[in-house]
Amino acid sequence: MSIHNLSVRNCGRAHLGRLLSAMRAWLKAETLVCALAVGVALLGTMQGREPSAPQSMAADSGKVEVRIDNFSFLPKEVTVAAGTTVTWTNEDDVPHLVVSADDQFKKSPVLDTNESFSCKFTTAGICVYSCSIHPHMTGKVIVQ
């Protein structure tokens, strides 16, 4: 065996070794990326299953109820998705109205006990409303 041959063989082996370690590194990176993707997907699933929402947030039902009781709108503030219908029901023993502060919806008729008024909110924005008989009674619909 000549020295020349030996050095060529060593050279070849070294090259193969580099190639293998490069592949191993690549595989490791690939595995890591894969694990990360799975992790993110799992996290997404978990978030999706999270028991949703404080009571004032009922975005995907398409309907939100607001009670009127003891001279108050309950909840005083609701956050809804665009397209949601909000229904106010007077559970008080005196009449009330629901009137938008800046005419974002047609005002309700006078609501006697157990009467309801509904309004569909189609555009994003903040709608402040009150009862025109009792102006201190205010509420807010946040449309997202």
Ligand SMILES: [Cu+2]
């Ligand atoms: Cu009122």
